[in-house]
Amino acid sequence: MKLKKMEISERVVQRLTEYLSILKEVRKQYNEINSIELAKIMNTTSAQVRKDLSTFGEFGVRGKGYDIDNLIEIITKILGIDKINNVIIVGHGKMGEMLSSNLDVLGEGFKIVGIFDKDKNKIGKTAANNLIVQDIQNVDEFIKNMKNNSDTRIEMAILAVVKEQAQIAAEGLVKSGISAILNMTTYKLELDKNIKVVDMDISAKLQELNFWRINNISEKI
Amino acid sequence: MKLKKMEISERVVQRLTEYLSILKEVRKQYNEINSIELAKIMNTTSAQVRKDLSTFGEFGVRGKGYDIDNLIEIITKILGIDKINNVIIVGHGKMGEMLSSNLDVLGEGFKIVGIFDKDKNKIGKTAANNLIVQDIQNVDEFIKNMKNNSDTRIEMAILAVVKEQAQIAAEGLVKSGISAILNMTTYKLELDKNIKVVDMDISAKLQELNFWRINNISEKI
DNA sequence: TAGATTGTTAATCGATTAACAATC
DNA sequence: TAGATTGTTAATCGATTAACAATC
Incomplete structure (x- = not known):
């Protein structure tokens, strides 16, 4: 196309x-x-x-x-969802867990192929989707091992770490070859402009909603 | 202001x-x-x-x-978040659970004051934030009991039911007095236009991200 | 005062919409 | 063919930006 x-x-x-x-x-x-x-x-x-x-x-x-x-x-x-796009989840707190356990939430066209965290208590545990949570330190090796086969190649990450770790974690992912990040944190990432970032901030959306509610003016479409 | x-x-x-x-x-x-x-x-x-x-x-x-x-x-x-805005969560699946267990996700200015579901297995259970999951059939009474005191009044709901229940659940909430809905489902709600709706669709955001990734063109700001 | 940065106007740019020829 | 609805052009509308007077 x-x-x-x-x-x-x-x-x-x-x-x-x-x-x-x-x-x-x-x-x-x-x-x-x-x-x-x-x-x-x-x-x-x-x-x-x-x-x-x-x-x-x-x-x-x-x-x-x-x-x-x-x-x-x-x-x-x-939208490129006629094929499977591999995704890793970085950060397996409440948000990451929701993503790895909720089979429908990503919709068709996306497959979680890895889960990473830096918490020693989480590493090694099996998530609801049967993937084992891996040490974030191994993410670079993991991505690079997968990159030579188009079926296993990983270019997307969902960033679900705590705000404080967002920037440093994102930079690491980019170095490993990730080129698109769905940012679930409230941190405004500053990355090279050829890296695609889409923000998904629940609290920001609630704030927006609250603004329209209290001001009771119609949003423009 | x-x-x-x-x-x-x-x-x-x-x-x-x-x-x-x-x-x-x-x-x-x-x-x-x-x-x-x-x-x-x-x-x-x-x-x-x-x-x-x-x-x-x-x-x-x-x-x-x-x-x-x-x-x-x-x-x-x-944004009206200098005061506490009461919110109810409707639907306590994986998404609802994430919201009720993740203390930071809503940000400051919002407080979850009720959790509702229609699943008999969930009703009566205590959520991570110590609220008891209530029968969705009681939501109308709950909202109306709270509405005469500005500290307890509830005007916002986070809709986290399955897609198939979204429209009917939303209509019920509106009838009970909810005027602002954060819609976490992929269903496009059709409600009276004085009801504020903000959509929060993870799969849609992933699709967007994927589009920019595969087309490798810069998003306009 | 001189330097700096705001708040605002006017110009530009881009997105939406009305209108209609093309065509099923 | 007559009726309907697309695809596209041109007009309109709204949002962004450049420029600068106001003013700290």
């Missing part, structure tokens, strides 16, 4: 993940959908739906709409 | 939560900061920092910059 490089905005990618989730839901009842119906569920305009999708190609049929299965397949490919 | 209603964008509020997190970190070393330094950590421009802050008032000193403690206090107030 060819993407017009540098021309895709963060917003479009975010909406793409929303479209996918909605389409999977709607598919339970329907085979087809048009931009007007999809826009309604998304709380946006049909023009935006069509524009977003047309960023990646022509997937609709004029006069008819979109085939839902087709759209699901295409978005799945665009 | 007076806000110019309807004139605050979602982006500004999101950045406000980031400023707060960064300022708390920087405060460990410094007392003051200027818009240039703050912008550098935020990966944005000093103009944006000043514009964002000036949305809410004049907090800086010309020629000097901002007093960090002062800024922290102000943002804390704007």
